[in-house]
Amino acid sequence: MDFAANLISTGTLSQILVGLSRTTILFIVSSGMSLILGVLRIPNVAHGSLYMIGAFAAWTVIQFLGGGLFAFLAAMIVAPLIVAAVGFVLERGFFSYLYEREHLMLLLLTFSFALILGDLVKIVWGPEYRSVTVPAFFQGSAEIFGLPLPWYNFFLLLIGPCIAVFLWLVINKTKLGKIARAAAVDGEMVGAVGINVGRIFAFTFVLGSFLAGLGGALIAPMVNISLGMDHSLIIETFLIVIIGGLGNMWGALLGSLIFGLTQSLGILVWPQFGIAFPYLAVVAVLVVRPRGILSSTW
Amino acid sequence: MRRSAAPLLLLLLLAALLALPQVLPRFHTYVAAIVLLTALLATSLNLAIGYTGLYQFGHAVFYGVGAYGTALMLTRSGMPPPVAFLVGPLAAAALSLVMGLICIRLSKLYFGMLQISLGSLVWAVVYRWYSFTGGDDGIHGIPLPDAIASPKGSYYFTLTVTAVCAFAMYRIVRSPFGKVIQGIRDNPVRAAAIGVDVRLHQLASLVIAGFFGGVAGSLFVVVESSVFPDMMFWTFSLEVLIMCLLGGMYTFFGPLVGASVIVLLRVFASVHTQYWGLILGTILTLVIIFLPDGVLGVFARRSLPKEDPGA
Numbered sequence: 336m337d338f339a340a341n342l343i344s345t346g347t348l349s350q351i352l353v354g355l356s357r358t359t360i361l362f363i364v365s366s367g368m369s370l371i372l373g374v375l376r377i378p379n380v381a382h383g384s385l386y387m388i389g390a391f392a393a394w395t396v397i398q399f400l401g402g403g404l405f406a407f408l409a410a411m412i413v414a415p416l417i418v419a420a421v422g423f424v425l426e427r428g429f430f431s432y433l434y435e436r437e438h439l440m441l442l443l444l445t446f447s448f449a450l451i452l453g454d455l456v457k458i459v460w461g462p463e464y465r466s467v468t469v470p471a472f473f474q475g476s477a478e479i480f481g482l483p484l485p486w487y488n489f490f491l492l493l494i495g496p497c498i499a500v501f502l503w504l505v506i507n508k509t510k511l512g513k514i515a516r517a518a519a520v521d522g523e524m525v526g527a528v529g530i531n532v533g534r535i536f537a538f539t540f541v542l543g544s545f546l547a548g549l550g551g552a553l554i555a556p557m558v559n560i561s562l563g564m565d566h567s568l569i570i571e572t573f574l575i576v577i578i579g580g581l582g583n584m585w586g587a588l589l590g591s592l593i594f595g596l597t598q599s600l601g602i603l604v605w606p607q608f609g610i611a612f613p614y615l616a617v618v619a620v621l622v623v624r625p626r627g628i629l630s631s632t633w
Numbered sequence: 634m635r636r637s638a639a640p641l642l643l644l645l646l647l648a649a650l651l652a653l654p655q656v657l658p659r660f661h662t663y664v665a666a667i668v669l670l671t672a673l674l675a676t677s678l679n680l681a682i683g684y685t686g687l688y689q690f691g692h693a694v695f696y697g698v699g700a701y702g703t704a705l706m707l708t709r710s711g712m713p714p715p716v717a718f719l720v721g722p723l724a725a726a727a728l729s730l731v732m733g734l735i736c737i738r739l740s741k742l743y744f745g746m747l748q749i750s751l752g753s754l755v756w757a758v759v760y761r762w763y764s765f766t767g768g769d770d771g772i773h774g775i776p777l778p779d780a781i782a783s784p785k786g787s788y789y790f791t792l793t794v795t796a797v798c799a800f801a802m803y804r805i806v807r808s809p810f811g812k813v814i815q816g817i818r819d820n821p822v823r824a825a826a827i828g829v830d831v832r833l834h835q836l837a838s839l840v841i842a843g844f845f846g847g848v849a850g851s852l853f854v855v856v857e858s859s860v861f862p863d864m865m866f867w868t869f870s871l872e873v874l875i876m877c878l879l880g881g882m883y884t885f886f887g888p889l890v891g892a893s894v895i896v897l898l899r900v901f902a903s904v905h906t907q908y909w910g911l912i913l914g915t916i917l918t919l920v921i922i923f924l925p926d927g928v929l930g931v932f933a934r935r936s937l938p939k940e941d942p943g944a
Contacts, residue, residue: 378746380871429918436925438742439688443878444921446871450914457908570753570867573746581743607761614754618735621747625738 389551
């Protein structure tokens with residue numbers, strides 16, 4: 336009765352649209368996770384830290400350039416590049432020597448990076464909250480089917496498909512992408528035909544890190560940028576990747592949609608424990624398809 | 634460590650632990666109790682991850698549920714305390730069974746990732762359910778029976794329970810059941826081929842690990858007389874995993890050593906610095922790179938008869 340009334344209210348659709356625009360960010364971050372998982376077989380626990388660094392770096396770039404639309408757009412590009420550089424250092428400096436180890440060790444290594452990066456962020460940016468204001472260009476709301484949707488959320492809804500298409504092109508149409516897919520299936524064989532697998536791994540890790548940083552930069556105007564934003568994100572990303580199928584990029588898209596929809600509807604239905612609904616969705620999916628909705632590379 | 638020396642060393646250790654509160658000041662006795670129960674927690678995790686080969690990434694949840702079960706029974710029900718101390722671990726074992734049934738069909742890393750996610754759901758529910766669990770404040774000032782309310786009393790209680798549980802787990806590992814789960818760890822396909830019900834044994838091992846994790850949680854209530862949701866946050870789960878790794882995952886006593894090292898380091902580091910993550914992360918990185926078998930693993934390897942160096 337109460338629940339149903341909540342659900343059928345006029346705000347529902349715009350609530351869902353806002354929820355979906357946040358899901359766009361989750362998709363960007365989890366597609367990065369999915370790439371790294373698919374090719375390198377590492378569930379990157381430090382992915383959340385990279386996302387957090389992306390948000391903090393975006394704040395710094397905007398401060399440095401003094402605000403405005405230009406500064407904002409510059410931050411959306413520079414911050415992910417900074418994160419990609421961090422990813423490059425991690426991959427070349429550590430992972431590249433340790434691929435022979437068990438997955439468990441690699442996972443714990445990414446956890447140790449999450450711990451270290453978390454504290455480094457605290458040292459560099461301090462423990463205070465930071466916030467980024469949406470530039471004037473994006474302020475105000477669009478009307479979608481007569482419902483208000485903030486322009487920034489509208490922008491995010493556009494960005495998501497662009498990223499998906501971009502990733503699809505990189506993975507399916509470039510030589511690098513094709514080799515990366517081959518390496519995901521059988522890295523040893525790819526090495527045996529004379530391709531430098533190490534470079535492919537580095538490329539994948541850097542691209543994945545870039546996506547994590549981009550997600551962090553994009554979410555910067557919507558949340559308080561704070562320490563600890565990495566911790567909740569990583570679990571959400573895990574769930575999305577599990578629903579979709581490990582290492583499958585389209586799975587990440589589908590997983591994000593399911594996650595975003597169940598979450599925003601769940602919060603409408605049951606505000607206190609709405610967060611439980613995406614988990615129920617995961618369990619339901621896994622009962623029917625234990626390896627995720629789409630076939631994974633594993 | 635030669636085999637004949639081991640029981641003697643253990644007896645010496647036990648004697649030292651018994652004498653500890655007589656010589657140590659209050660705070661150090663408290664730290665020693667925390668070390669003991671954390672060692673129990675790490676050892677219980679090792680049953681699942683080291684002996685059964687299941688990637689149990691959400692172990693702190695069972696610890697937390699054990700603690701909350703006991704704490705809620707002590708504060709909200711009129712039941713006698715011994716019942717409360719049973720309910721906590723049993724709740725942890727039950728949750729372990731439910732989560733196990735959901736996760737067990739998945740392959741290694743997949744299992745771990747789903748478990749850590751489901752565990753985080755439990756955390757989120759505890760964190761938000763103010764009317765029942767006290768939300769993010771947790772529960773404080775839990776009434777304890779007089780005998781175990783004093784620091785010394787709680788220490789001896791913790792020591793006794795930890796010793797009994799450690800002995801029980803040691804026997805489990807050495808039993809035929811223990812051999813079977815190690816066989817499953819080493820080669821599940823072969824184990825199934827000789828007629829072992831792999832799923833059933835894995836589930837049983839998860840439930841046992843969850844139960845002892847819950848016991849550690851109940852002991853936490855005795856030592857701290859409070860509980861809070863962060864004790865079941867996923868980062869702590871991985872921290873317990875680090876303890877196992879640091880001590881040596883394929884040894885029985887490794888996790889005990891690892892837990893002692895990490896807990897003591899944490900206590901002393903927290904006095905001097907707020908950057909515990911930086912310290913722990915650096916240690917972990919070094920251990921993974923240089924000591925992948927853990928501290929005791931190195932000794933175990935050295936004491937083994939000459940093996941093919943390439944293996």
